Amino acid sequence: MRRAGSRIWISLAAVFVVILGTLAIAPRFVDWSQWRDDIAGTVGTLAGRAVAIDGGVRLTLLPIPSLVADGVRLGEAAGGRAPYFARVGQLEARLDLAQLLVGKIAVTSLVFINPEVDLVDRLDGLLPDSALPVEQVRFVGGSLGLPWFEEGERLTRFDGEVVFNADGKGWRITGDFHHRSLPWHIEAALSPGPTSAQLGVQLGARGGGPTLRLTGQVKTDTGAFSGRLRGDGDRASELFFALGLPAPQPAKGRLTLDAKVEGDNDIIRLEGLTAALSDQRFQGDIKLDWTGENPVLVVELATSRLDVEAWQVNRSPALAPRKGNIRIDGRIDAKADTVEWNNGFARAATFKAALSGDILTVTEAHAQLPGSADVAGSGTFDLAAPHGFTARIEGGADDPRPALTWLGVTLPIPEGRLRRVSAVADLSGDQSALDIRGIDLAFDGSRLTGDISLRRGDRKQATLALHIDRLNIDAYLSAPDLSGPEPLAWMTDWDGSARITVDAATLKALPVPNMRLQAKLDKGIATLERLEGGTLSDVYLTLGGSIDRSKWPAVVDLRGDISLPDTYRVGQLLEIPLPGVLGRPLPFKTALSLNGPANAARIALAPAWGKVQGQVLGPLDLIARTGRVDVEFDSASSIAVLAQLGDIARRNDEIDTPASLRGVFSFGPGRWELREIKAVLADLAASGQVGLHEGKYIGGLGVSALHVDGWGGPLTTGNDLNAWIKALPESQIALRFGSIDAGNIGMNDVSATLETAPGTLSLGQITGKSFDGQGSGKLTLTAGDEQVSLDGALEIKDANLATLGGVLFQDPEVAGRLTLTGTAKSQGGSLLSLWRGLKGEAGLFAGEGKLPGFDIAVARKATEAADNEERNSALVFSLGGGVTSFKAGKGRIEINDGVARLLQFDLSFDGGNARYSGAWPLAGGPLVGQVRYDLDGLPPYGFQAEGQSGRWSRRVELPK
Known part of the structure; x- marks a missing residue:
C-alpha cells in the first residue's frame, strides 16, 4: 500500500513538472504577435498616446503570466508637438491567469523597464484622465526629461509604482529617483469623492532637506484645483541644486513656504505667497497661464529687505540649451523697500517687466540709491543672440558719490565736485555695439550733450560727438600717466573719432573759451585734425599733427601757431608764477613744431614780440616730462x-x-x-x-x-x-x-x-x-590793504668824511672816518612815494681827524682884535686855509618825508668845536648845509652852502 501511495505522489509530481515545463517552454513556440495590438491598446489607454511595439512579443506563464514586449515607443499626445512621449526598453504586461485559461487577455499590471521619457512641451498625458483596466503600474530604472531642463539633464534611476483604486478613478504614486546625483522621494495620491477628489503630493530629498507638500481638492466635473502649497525644512540649497541653480547664502538656512494654489484647466495661481529663506522674506502672487500656445508666467513679489550680496554666488558653467525648449512668456512686478549691497542700501526699488518670447520689455525700473540719488529706466531687451536692446535712463542726485561708491565705481575726481547731477540718455545696441544718444548731462552748473557710439569686433571702436557749455578741466581731467612699461596702450586697441567743443572751460583757474577738437584714431595712430580756439582768455591756438602709438616710444609730429597776448596767464597755466613786471602782459606769437620719439622729441619755437625776435630749440622727453632748450631773444x-x-x-x-x-x-x-x-x-x-x-x-x-x-x-x-x-x-x-x-x-x-x-x-x-x-x-x-610798508636798517662803518662832506660842499672840509647807524620806515603806493616818504633817524660817530680849510690859530687872533671889523676879518681869514685837528665827533640825522636832515654833528678840538647841519633830499634835488664854529671867547660864526650836481654857492655868516 505504501509503495502504491508513493508511486501516486511521484506520478503526480512528474505530471506537475511536465505541466510546468510545458507552461515554461510551450509559449516559446507560439507566435504571440497577434496580441501586439491588444498590448499596445492597453498601454495607449494608460498613457493617452499612440503606442508602437518595434520589438518582439512573447508570453511567459511562469512565475507570473505576462506578455513581454521589447522596443516599445509611445508617440505624442493629441495636440502635442513632441516627436515621442517615451521609449521603453522592455514592457511587461502581467495577465489575469483565470482569463488567460479561457482564452482572454486581461492585464492586471504593467511594468516599464528602463523607460526613457522626454517631455519637451507641456505635461499632457503624464497621468490618465479616465479609469484604467489595470490595477498597478511599476517603473524600474526609468529616466525623465522635463521641458525646462537643459540638454543632458534628466531625472534618473526612477523606481516606483502607481496603484489604482478598484473603480479605476483613484490612484497613489510612490517612488524614488535621482536628480543631479541627489536621491529624492515622491508620494502622491488622488482619492475620489462625489463631486471632487482629494489630491496630495509630497516631495523631499532623502537624507535631509526641505519637503514640499501640495494638498487640495480637484473638481470632478471641471478638473479645477484648489488647495495649498507648503514647504518647510533646512538646507534649501538641495532645491536650488535640483533646479540647476547655484545656491545662495540664504538657501543654506531654513526654508518656509506657504501659498494658496488655484488651478483651472491650464491656469495655475499661487496667491498670498509667503516665502522665507533664512532671514530673507518675500510676499506676492504667481500665475502660470497656459491657455495659449505658450505659457505665460506672471510674478508679483515684494520684500522689505533684499540683501544682494547674500544672493550672489559663483555660477558654474551652464549645460547646453535643450533643443526644442518651450517658450515661456510672462510678467514680473517686483518691489523691495530696501536693497542691501556693498555696505549700503537702496530704497523703494521697483522693477516691472514683461517677457514675450525672447523679448523682455522693462516698463519701469526705479530705485533711490545711497546719497538720495534717484535712478529710473525702461527699455526692450532681446534675450536671444546677439541680445539687442533699446533703453532710456534718467537720474539725478545732489551728490552722486555715495551711489557710485555703492555701485563699486571710483572716479578720480576731487571732493566737492559732481554736485547737482542730472542725466538723460537713450541707449541701444547688442553684444557688439552700444550707442548712447541724446545725452543730456548736467553737473556742477555745467551741461554736456551729444552722442557716443562704441563697437566691438576685431578692433574696438569709439565715436564721440560732444558739446560742453563750461568745464573746469583741472577738476575732472588729469594728465595721462606715461609711466610703466605700456603707457597709452589702449590706443593700439581702439579706433575711432572725436568731435568735442567746449564753449568756456577753466584751466589752472583761468578761463579757456571756444575750444574745438577734432581727431581720429586708427591702429594706434592718433591724428589731430583740428585743435583751435582760445586756450586761455586771450591766448589763441591752432594745432594739428599726429601721435603714432603703434610702437613705443610713440612718435609725435605736431605743428601749429600760438598767439599769447598775456604771458602772465601762460605762467599760471604752466604753474610758473611770473613776478612783478614779468607778470604783466607781454604779448607775443610763435610758430610751434614738435616731432620725434616721445622720449626724445625736438621742439622748435619761433616767438615774435613786437621788435623782439627769438628762437627756442631743444629736446624734450615727453614721457618723463623733462626738457632742455636753448633760448635766444x-x-x-x-x-x-x-x-x-x-x-x-x-x-x-x-x-x-x-x-x-x-x-x-x-x-x-x-x-x-x-x-x-x-x-x-x-x-x-x-x-x-x-x-x-x-x-x-x-x-x-x-x-x-x-x-x-x-x-x-x-x-x-x-x-x-x-x-x-x-x-x-x-x-x-x-x-x-x-x-x-x-x-x-x-x-x-x-x-x-x-x-x-x-x-x-x-x-x-x-x-x-x-x-x-x-x-x-x-x-x-x-x-x-592799500599801501606798502617799508622797514629798513643801515650801518656804514669807516665812511670817508671827505667823501661825505663832498655831498654837502664843493670841496671836502673834513678828513677822517665815521660810523653811521640808523633805521627808516615809509608807506606808499609806488617806489617813488616810498622813497620820498621815508621817516627815520641815524647816529653819526667819528674818531680823530682833521678839518682842512679851517685855521684855528688865525681864528684865535680874532680875540685880540680892537673892533668888530678887525675881528670879522680875522674870522674870514680863518676859513681860508690851514688844517685843524679834532679829537672826536658825534651827531644825529633825521629823515622826514624823504629828506635827510643833519640836525647836528659836533667835532671837538682844543679851544672849541665845529657843528655841522644841513638838509639832503634823498630822491634828488638841491642840498643845503652849514657849519658853525664855536670858539672860546668868540661868538659863533661859519658859512652855509647850497647846490646840486657840483654847482655850489657858498656864503660866510659872521657874528653881528
Whole structure:
C-alpha cells in the first residue's frame, strides 16, 4: 500500500513538472504577435498616446503570466508637438491567469523597464484622465526629461509604482529617483469623492532637506484645483541644486513656504505667497497661464529687505540649451523697500517687466540709491543672440558719490565736485555695439550733450560727438600717466573719432573759451585734425599733427601757431608764477613744431614780440616730462623793448642800444631752471641763473649797474606797487650789483639776498661800499590793504668824511672816518612815494681827524682884535686855509618825508668845536648845509652852502 501511495505522489509530481515545463517552454513556440495590438491598446489607454511595439512579443506563464514586449515607443499626445512621449526598453504586461485559461487577455499590471521619457512641451498625458483596466503600474530604472531642463539633464534611476483604486478613478504614486546625483522621494495620491477628489503630493530629498507638500481638492466635473502649497525644512540649497541653480547664502538656512494654489484647466495661481529663506522674506502672487500656445508666467513679489550680496554666488558653467525648449512668456512686478549691497542700501526699488518670447520689455525700473540719488529706466531687451536692446535712463542726485561708491565705481575726481547731477540718455545696441544718444548731462552748473557710439569686433571702436557749455578741466581731467612699461596702450586697441567743443572751460583757474577738437584714431595712430580756439582768455591756438602709438616710444609730429597776448596767464597755466613786471602782459606769437620719439622729441619755437625776435630749440622727453632748450631773444632797440614792457620805461633822452637774452632752459616735474643767463637791456648787463624748485624761485643774478632814477613806470610813479607785491611768488635769489644809485645816494660792489613771498619782499644781508666805507643793512617791503610798508636798517662803518662832506660842499672840509647807524620806515603806493616818504633817524660817530680849510690859530687872533671889523676879518681869514685837528665827533640825522636832515654833528678840538647841519633830499634835488664854529671867547660864526650836481654857492655868516 505504501509503495502504491508513493508511486501516486511521484506520478503526480512528474505530471506537475511536465505541466510546468510545458507552461515554461510551450509559449516559446507560439507566435504571440497577434496580441501586439491588444498590448499596445492597453498601454495607449494608460498613457493617452499612440503606442508602437518595434520589438518582439512573447508570453511567459511562469512565475507570473505576462506578455513581454521589447522596443516599445509611445508617440505624442493629441495636440502635442513632441516627436515621442517615451521609449521603453522592455514592457511587461502581467495577465489575469483565470482569463488567460479561457482564452482572454486581461492585464492586471504593467511594468516599464528602463523607460526613457522626454517631455519637451507641456505635461499632457503624464497621468490618465479616465479609469484604467489595470490595477498597478511599476517603473524600474526609468529616466525623465522635463521641458525646462537643459540638454543632458534628466531625472534618473526612477523606481516606483502607481496603484489604482478598484473603480479605476483613484490612484497613489510612490517612488524614488535621482536628480543631479541627489536621491529624492515622491508620494502622491488622488482619492475620489462625489463631486471632487482629494489630491496630495509630497516631495523631499532623502537624507535631509526641505519637503514640499501640495494638498487640495480637484473638481470632478471641471478638473479645477484648489488647495495649498507648503514647504518647510533646512538646507534649501538641495532645491536650488535640483533646479540647476547655484545656491545662495540664504538657501543654506531654513526654508518656509506657504501659498494658496488655484488651478483651472491650464491656469495655475499661487496667491498670498509667503516665502522665507533664512532671514530673507518675500510676499506676492504667481500665475502660470497656459491657455495659449505658450505659457505665460506672471510674478508679483515684494520684500522689505533684499540683501544682494547674500544672493550672489559663483555660477558654474551652464549645460547646453535643450533643443526644442518651450517658450515661456510672462510678467514680473517686483518691489523691495530696501536693497542691501556693498555696505549700503537702496530704497523703494521697483522693477516691472514683461517677457514675450525672447523679448523682455522693462516698463519701469526705479530705485533711490545711497546719497538720495534717484535712478529710473525702461527699455526692450532681446534675450536671444546677439541680445539687442533699446533703453532710456534718467537720474539725478545732489551728490552722486555715495551711489557710485555703492555701485563699486571710483572716479578720480576731487571732493566737492559732481554736485547737482542730472542725466538723460537713450541707449541701444547688442553684444557688439552700444550707442548712447541724446545725452543730456548736467553737473556742477555745467551741461554736456551729444552722442557716443562704441563697437566691438576685431578692433574696438569709439565715436564721440560732444558739446560742453563750461568745464573746469583741472577738476575732472588729469594728465595721462606715461609711466610703466605700456603707457597709452589702449590706443593700439581702439579706433575711432572725436568731435568735442567746449564753449568756456577753466584751466589752472583761468578761463579757456571756444575750444574745438577734432581727431581720429586708427591702429594706434592718433591724428589731430583740428585743435583751435582760445586756450586761455586771450591766448589763441591752432594745432594739428599726429601721435603714432603703434610702437613705443610713440612718435609725435605736431605743428601749429600760438598767439599769447598775456604771458602772465601762460605762467599760471604752466604753474610758473611770473613776478612783478614779468607778470604783466607781454604779448607775443610763435610758430610751434614738435616731432620725434616721445622720449626724445625736438621742439622748435619761433616767438615774435613786437621788435623782439627769438628762437627756442631743444629736446624734450615727453614721457618723463623733462626738457632742455636753448633760448635766444634779440632786439635792435632797448627803448622799444622797455616800452613794450609797459611797467618800465626809459627817459626819452637815453641813447638807444640793442637788447638780448641768452640762456639754457631746462625743466622737469615741479622744477625749471634758466642757466647761463646773458642779458643786455639799456644800461643793464646781467648774468647768472634762476630756477623754480618745489614752488620756490632760487638762483643768483649779477647786474653791472642800476640807475634807479633813470627808470619810470607805474611801479615807480603809479599805484601798482601794493598789488605787485601781493602777487609775488616765493623766492630766494642772490643778487650782486656793480653799482646802484638812486637820487643823491649810491653804493657799489653791492650784494644782497632777495627773498619774496606773496605780500612781502625782503633784501637781506645787504653789503656794499658807500662813502668809501663798508655798508650793510636790510630792507623789507610789506603789502597792506592799500599801501606798502617799508622797514629798513643801515650801518656804514669807516665812511670817508671827505667823501661825505663832498655831498654837502664843493670841496671836502673834513678828513677822517665815521660810523653811521640808523633805521627808516615809509608807506606808499609806488617806489617813488616810498622813497620820498621815508621817516627815520641815524647816529653819526667819528674818531680823530682833521678839518682842512679851517685855521684855528688865525681864528684865535680874532680875540685880540680892537673892533668888530678887525675881528670879522680875522674870522674870514680863518676859513681860508690851514688844517685843524679834532679829537672826536658825534651827531644825529633825521629823515622826514624823504629828506635827510643833519640836525647836528659836533667835532671837538682844543679851544672849541665845529657843528655841522644841513638838509639832503634823498630822491634828488638841491642840498643845503652849514657849519658853525664855536670858539672860546668868540661868538659863533661859519658859512652855509647850497647846490646840486657840483654847482655850489657858498656864503660866510659872521657874528653881528
